[in-house]
Amino acid sequence: MRKGWVTLVVMVGSVATLSAQISKEAIHLTPNGKGWGVETEVPREGGTFGNKPATTNGIGYHGGPVMHANPVNVYFIWYGNWTNGPKPSDSQTTVNLMDALFGPTRGIGGSSYFKINTTYSDMAGYATGNIALLTSSTNHYSRGKQLADSDIQNIVSSAISSRALPRDANGLYYVLTSSDVAETSGFCTKYCGWHTSSTIGGTNIKFAFVGNPDRCPSACEMQIVSPNGDSGADGMASIMVHEASEAVTDPDLNAWYDSLGNESADKCAWKFGPVTGTLGHGAYNQTFGTYNWLIQMQWENSRGGGCDKALGGKFYLQ
Numbered sequence: 001m002r003k004g005w006v007t008l009v010v011m012v013g014s015v016a017t018l019s020a021q022i023s024k025e026a027i028h029l030t031p032n033g034k035g036w037g038v039e040t041e042v043p044r045e046g047g048t049f050g051n052k053p054a055t056t057n058g059i060g061y062h063g064g065p066v067m068h069a070n071p072v073n074v075y076f077i078w079y080g081n082w083t084n085g086p087k088p089s090d091s092q093t094t095v096n097l098m099d100a101l102f103g104p105t106r107g108i109g110g111s112s113y114f115k116i117n118t119t120y121s122d123m124a125g126y127a128t129g130n131i132a133l134l135t136s137s138t139n140h141y142s143r144g145k146q147l148a149d150s151d152i153q154n155i156v157s158s159a160i161s162s163r164a165l166p167r168d169a170n171g172l173y174y175v176l177t178s179s180d181v182a183e184t185s186g187f188c189t190k191y192c193g194w195h196t197s198s199t200i201g202g203t204n205i206k207f208a209f210v211g212n213p214d215r216c217p218s219a220c221e222m223q224i225v226s227p228n229g230d231s232g233a234d235g236m237a238s239i240m241v242h243e244a245s246e247a248v249t250d251p252d253l254n255a256w257y258d259s260l261g262n263e264s265a266d267k268c269a270w271k272f273g274p275v276t277g278t279l280g281h282g283a284y285n286q287t288f289g290t291y292n293w294l295i296q297m298q299w300e301n302s303r304g305g306g307c308d309k310a311l312g313g314k315f316y317l318q
C-alpha cells in the first residue's frame with residue numbers, strides 16, 4: 001500500500017521573519033525504500049551555532065532553543081466543521097479523542113514515550129517530557145476552505161488577538177482542519193502536517209497544522225480500521241504527536257535536525273515498532289489511559305540514537 005508522504009515538512013526559514021519562506025522548489029523528494037515519497041528540506045543554513053558539542057546520535061544541534069516548559073501548553077483550534085462535517089470523523093468523537101490524547105492526565109504528556117524528548121537539550125537544559133491541552137477554540141471557516149500557510153498563521157493570530165486563546169510562548173497551537181478544508185501548499189500531496197514558529201503580538205508562538213487525514217487516507221493514514229474506530233482521529237493522533245515532539249525539540253527550526261534536514265520525529269516517520277494486533281485491523285503500539293493508539297516512534301537522542309516507543313526502550317528499524 002502506498003503510504004503517502006512524510007508527515008512533517010517545515011518551510012519557514014527563521015523565527016521572526018516569516019517572509020523568508022524557502023520556496024517550494026527547494027524541497028526535494030528522496031525515496032525511502034518503501035515506495036513512499038519522503039519529503040526533505042534542503043539543509044537550512046545558518047543558525048547561531050552554540051558551543052554544545054555535536055552528538056554521535058545521528059542528529060545534530062544547531063544552537064537554537066528547545067522547549068523546557070513543564071508542561072508545554074497545548075491549544076487546539078478546531079477549524080471548519082467538527083460537529084457534522086462531510087466525513088464521519090469530522091465530529092465531536094474526534095474532538096473527544098484528541099482531548100484524551102493530549103489531556104493533562106493519562107495522555108501523552110509525561111508518558112515514557114514523550115519523555116524521549118528529554119534526551120534533547122540546549123544550553124539551558126533538557127527539553128520537556130510533558131505536554132498538556134489547556135484550552136480549545138473553534139473557527140467556522142473564517143478563511144474559507146482553501147488555506148495557504150499564511151492563513152494558518154492568521155487563524156492562530158486571530159485566536160490570540162480575539163482572546164479566544166491566551167498568548168503563550170510556552171504553548172503549542174494546533175490548527176486542525178475538517179476534511180473539507182484544503183491546505184494548498186501540499187496537505188495530502190506533500191505532507192500530512194507541519195509545525196513552525198513566528199512572532200505573533202510580540203511573542204514567539206509555536207504552531208502546527210494538521211488536517212483530518214480522512215481527506216486522503218492513502219497518503220496520511222496507516223490503517224483505515226483503527227484502534228478507536230475513528231480513522232480520522234487515529235490518523236491525526238500519530239501526526240499530531242509527531243509535530244508535538246518536533247515542536248519541543250526544534251521549535252524554531254534551528255535546534256535539532258540531521259544532515260538531511262530531518263527533525264527528530266522525521267527520522268522515525270511511519271515507523272511504529274512492534275504492534276499489538278495486525279496493521280490494517282486496528283493495530284496499536286501505545287496505550288495511554290484507557291485508549292490504545294498507533295503512534296509513530298520518536299528518535300531517541302542517546303545511546304547512539306534510534307527509533308523507540310519509550311525512553312530507554314529497545315530501538316526498532318520499522
Ligand SMILES: [Zn+2]
Nearest residue numbers: 008246265266
Ligand atoms: Zn516531522
